[in-house]
Amino acid sequence: MKRYLPFVIIAAVALLTVGAGAILYRAKQRAVAGGGVTRPSTSETGAEPLHVRGQPGAPVTLEEFGDFECPSCAATAQVIGKLEHDYGPRLRVVWRNFPLAMHAFALEAALAAEAAGLQGRFWEMHDLLYRNQAVWSKASNVRAFFNMYARSLGLDVERFAKDSASEEVKARVVSDGQHGVSRGVRNTPTIFINDREVRASFSPERLHEVIDAALAERTPKAFGADSGLPPAKIQPGEGRK
Amino acid sequence: MTRPRLQTVFYTIAALIALIGLADSAYLTVMHLTGEDVLCGSGDCSVVLGSVYAAVRGIPTAAFGALAYFAVFSSALLAAFGYTRARIFLTLVVAVMFGVTLWLLYVQAFVLHAFCPFCLLSAALTFFLAGIVVATPSTTLEQSEGESSH
Numbered sequence: 001m002k003r004y005l006p007f008v009i010i011a012a013v014a015l016l017t018v019g020a021g022a023i024l025y026r027a028k029q030r031a032v033a034g035g036g037v038t039r040p041s042t043s044e045t046g047a048e049p050l051h052v053r054g055q056p057g058a059p060v061t062l063e064e065f066g067d068f069e070c071p072s073c074a075a076t077a078q079v080i081g082k083l084e085h086d087y088g089p090r091l092r093v094v095w096r097n098f099p100l101a102m103h104a105f106a107l108e109a110a111l112a113a114e115a116a117g118l119q120g121r122f123w124e125m126h127d128l129l130y131r132n133q134a135v136w137s138k139a140s141n142v143r144a145f146f147n148m149y150a151r152s153l154g155l156d157v158e159r160f161a162k163d164s165a166s167e168e169v170k171a172r173v174v175s176d177g178q179h180g181v182s183r184g185v186r187n188t189p190t191i192f193i194n195d196r197e198v199r200a201s202f203s204p205e206r207l208h209e210v211i212d213a214a215l216a217e218r219t220p221k222a223f224g225a226d227s228g229l230p231p232a233k234i235q236p237g238e239g240r241k
Numbered sequence: 242m243t244r245p246r247l248q249t250v251f252y253t254i255a256a257l258i259a260l261i262g263l264a265d266s267a268y269l270t271v272m273h274l275t276g277e278d279v280l281c282g283s284g285d286c287s288v289v290l291g292s293v294y295a296a297v298r299g300i301p302t303a304a305f306g307a308l309a310y311f312a313v314f315s316s317a318l319l320a321a322f323g324y325t326r327a328r329i330f331l332t333l334v335v336a337v338m339f340g341v342t343l344w345l346l347y348v349q350a351f352v353l354h355a356f357c358p359f360c361l362l363s364a365a366l367t368f369f370l371a372g373i374v375v376a377t378p379s380t381t382l383e384q385s386e387g388e389s390s391h
Binding site: 005006010013014017021024025028139140144 | 295
């Protein structure tokens with residue numbers, strides 16, 4: 001019997017490890033999955049309320065369809081940040097999700113940003129995702145990075161993780177995507193300035209030119225009357241500080 | 242203590258250490274597969290365990306660790322029961338683990354600039370195992386020499 005004892009112990013340890021691992025795996029998966037699955041709703045106008053940064057009555061609205069994993073979107077985010085600084089209250093920025101299928105983690109990143117938005121920190125997460133794009137886009141476990149970012153923003157991480165997997169958040173992203181397709185968006189970044197798509201490059205000079213032309217065309221009153229955008233509802237804490 | 246008895250004690254300790262390492266790496270494997278955030282005080286776990294170094298071709302690095310610890314446990318146990326070939330296998334596996342551990346420590350310190358306590362525990366266990374593997378023959382040799390001189 002002693003001859004077989006080590007093999008019996010080895011087999012017992014193997015079974016115990018696999019069994020315990022399987023139990024832990026199932027328990028954790030249940031915790032991550034959360035509630036039941038329902039079909040996400042869609043909207044012709046995209047997700048509402050909008051993610052807006054800037055004054056509601058600004059004469060120029062820059063609307064971006066972006067993908068958090070797209071490198072040119074990250075570069076454009078920097079340009080847009082500078083434009084916001086340059087134009088101040090005359091420019092408002094609207095963000096729309098348009099995660100491309102070619103990017104493995106773009107959808108997860110969009111969900112993370114939307115989940116942060118439910119706690120009033122969409123733009124902070126938006127900025128963090130773009131700033132750290134080179135890091136998390138190469139990660140094998142992006143969710144861990146997003147949770148870390150959520151923690152660094154002072155979010156309730158448990159709620160954030162649950163929201164990231166929720167149908168409500170997924171519906172927002174899907175809705176934005178469908179809205180983009182209906183407006184002819186195929187790539188990211190796609191930028192509309194006062195509902196007109198900006199073609200060619202998104203260099204600071206080019207965007208300055210288009211915004212200046214839009215400013216010359218419009219007054220704050222006229223903008224509010226005929227913009228195709230739904231009225232902005234700025235979520236608490238969403239304004240740029 | 243006689244030489245075979247001392248060897249049995251050393252290999253049993255090695256098997257017990259390997260069990261701790263197996264539990265540690267199995268836990269990290271499960272957390273990686275579920276995408277759960279491994280919580281540790283500093284928050285550096287997310288940086289390390291979410292990095293490109295945490296998986297090889299989609300397989301969690303921790304899973305390789307779990308396999309290695311299981312191999313160490315099995316061979317140490319067999320060695321404790323007197324299977325001499327198991328000692329050679331144990332030495333080989335621990336040598337490979339030692340090298341990989343050094344590389345992973347380098348990655349944490351100089352590439353990621355973050356340390357994960359679970360990975361550090363694994364590194365400590367591997368160093369212990371390496372110490373035991375190195376010490377076992379020499380200790381028993383000295384012991385046997387000591388015994389023969391009396």
